[in-house]
Amino acid sequence: MDERFEGIPIHYSTTYRDDPEGVQIRRQMLAEKRETLKTLREMSDDQIREYMTEKWSARYSDDAKRLDKALNRLEGTSGTKLIDAITKELDAQRAENRTLKEQAITAEFDQHIGVLKETWDTILPDLKK
Structure with missing residues (x-):
């Protein structure tokens, strides 16, 4: 280190990279994800598809392409693979926000x-x- 800076503390921070509002929104989305997955445990695969189609249709009401992408995750899956597909979509929503x-x-x-x-x-x- 340059001797001119001797005795001067250097603080590293990443807070400038975050918007507290965005962090809070994604924290809320994580809680909603947990609640959704908990709700799905009690449903059959067909009920899950119907429930998630309704949720995602509301979420992507102004983005048909994104809705199609989300709904495609549900196609041809069942059981744990269906839950995994839903989890990936919920994670993607959170990451995109x-x-x-x-x-x-x-x-x-x-x-x-x-x-x-x-x-x-x-x-x-x-x-x-």
């Missing part, structure tokens, strides 16, 4: 990485000489 602030943070990071890549591409030929 980002607030506007989180989207802006991601865009900013992407921009910074793009600039770093451009810089690296510029200096790399000189480093190879």
Whole structure:
């Protein structure tokens, strides 16, 4: 470490990468996932498909392509594979959920990485000489 920084504490934090609202939303989605899976335990495969079709139709009412993708997970599955498919969809929903602030943070990071890549591409030929 540079001696100019001796005695100066360095704090590492990842809180700037999160939007507390987004974290809370995904925490709530996790609780809803647990509750949904608990509810499904008492149902037959046909009842599960009907229940999840209704839930996902409401969730994706404005996105037919995404609804088709979700419903395709249910096709040709039964028993534990059906539950696994539902779990994957619920996990995907949670992973895809980002607030506007989180989207802006991601865009900013992407921009910074793009600039770093451009810089690296510029200096790399000189480093190879």
